[in-house]
Amino acid sequence: MTTVQTSHGPDGMLVERLFKVRPGEGAKVLAFVLLAALLQSGIAIGITAADALFIANVGVAGLPAVYMLVPVMMLVYVPLTSWMLGRFGVHRVLQVALLVLASGAGVFFIVFSGADLGNGSSPAPYYAAKLFATLWYIALYSLFWNFADSFFDLQDAKRIFALFSAGSAVGSIVGGALVATSTSAEGLRGLYLIWSAVALLTLPLVSVIMVRFRRLEEWMPEIELGFGEQWAATRSAFRESPFVRYLMLALVISLVLTTVVEYQYLGIFSRDRSEVELAALIGGLYALANVFNLAITLFVFSRLVLRVGVSNVALIQPVIYIVAFLLLLLQGGMPAAVF
Numbered sequence: 122m123t124t125v126q127t128s129h130g131p132d133g134m135l136v137e138r139l140f141k142v143r144p145g146e147g148a149k150v151l152a153f154v155l156l157a158a159l160l161q162s163g164i165a166i167g168i169t170a171a172d173a174l175f176i177a178n179v180g181v182a183g184l185p186a187v188y189m190l191v192p193v194m195m196l197v198y199v200p201l202t203s204w205m206l207g208r209f210g211v212h213r214v215l216q217v218a219l220l221v222l223a224s225g226a227g228v229f230f231i232v233f234s235g236a237d238l239g240n241g242s243s244p245a246p247y248y249a250a251k252l253f254a255t256l257w258y259i260a261l262y263s264l265f266w267n268f269a270d271s272f273f274d275l276q277d278a279k280r281i282f283a284l285f286s287a288g289s290a291v292g293s294i295v296g297g298a299l300v301a302t303s304t305s306a307e308g309l310r311g312l313y314l315i316w317s318a319v320a321l322l323t324l325p326l327v328s329v330i331m332v333r334f335r336r337l338e339e340w341m342p343e344i345e346l347g348f349g350e351q352w353a354a355t356r357s358a359f360r361e362s363p364f365v366r367y368l369m370l371a372l373v374i375s376l377v378l379t380t381v382v383e384y385q386y387l388g389i390f391s392r393d394r395s396e397v398e399l400a401a402l403i404g405g406l407y408a409l410a411n412v413f414n415l416a417i418t419l420f421v422f423s424r425l426v427l428r429v430g431v432s433n434v435a436l437i438q439p440v441i442y443i444v445a446f447l448l449l450l451l452q453g454g455m456p457a458a459v460f
Contacts, residue, residue, distance in 0.1 A: 157288035165296025177396030300404030
């Protein structure tokens with residue numbers, strides 16, 4: 122294990138007090154903040170580019186098919202990932218995922234760059250790109266937090282996981298800004314090559330973290346379950362745990378609400394806009410929203426949780442959804458979509 126020395130001068134002590142970073146863990150925390158930023162910058166590029174290409178070339182009428190296919194995709198992804206995590210460990214699964222992501226993004230760059238996909242051609246590549254981006258949005262989010270959990274315990278999480286969310290926000294700002302500044306259809310398609318490069322650049326960082334910092338799981342036995350056993354364990358958890366059932370119900374409701382809102386605002390955004398104009402709008406809003414997220418995550422969220430409690434903070438999301446639906450219902454224009 123490498124011992125990391127940090128500055129204990131006035132500036133170093135101020136940073137430690139402000140962000141609750143303990144002496145000696147600064148390099149470790151910084152590595153995970155950078156990892157979160159890299160992963161999320163790629164996701165921001167993929168999600169916003171896929172949305173712009175899909176809406177401009179397929180239209181919002183194609184979104185319901187995507188929404189129905191995503192749960193089917195998850196039925197395969199969840200047990201497969203659970204089996205791989207138990208069999209190979211989260212760090213190896215993350216490395217393989219980054220390689221697959223880089224390869225897939227490279228393939229989409231070739232497909233979108235090598236032919237004229239407009240003018241009534243098959244919408245299949247756009248459906249595939251939309252599903253691909255959605256899959257990796259979910260997969261990389263879950264893999265990152267599983268990876269972080271293997272290096273930080275619960276007490277650490279309460280102190281510093283907000284910093285990792287801040288890193289994700291910074292990555293989203295960078296990725297959204299890159300999409301927003303695309304000035305041509307060729308440049309928009311070329312963002313898939315950038316996404317592939319970002320995934321490949323993230324691989325060495327994962328390796329550095331594995332070599333330099335000690336994992337908590339080194340002291341825990343790894344339990345390997347077969348693919349069928351993962352399915353059985355999942356079914357058992359639903360049957361035996363009311364908490365799991367209620368949590369999944371809340372997640373499903375949130376997903377349905379988010380899907381409805383996305384369908385509505387993308388429909389408003391798509392009116393009389395080309396794919397490049399859509400990319401500039403969606404990417405710019407993605408970046409601006411995460412400027413807000415960055416400020417909230419760093420300076421408000423942890424203090425709000427400590428002051429009013431997790432349960433009360435959890436009520437913020439449904440209140441915001443109520444406001445969003447009211448605006449879409451009563452105003453129904455660009456301001457409501459932007460909100």
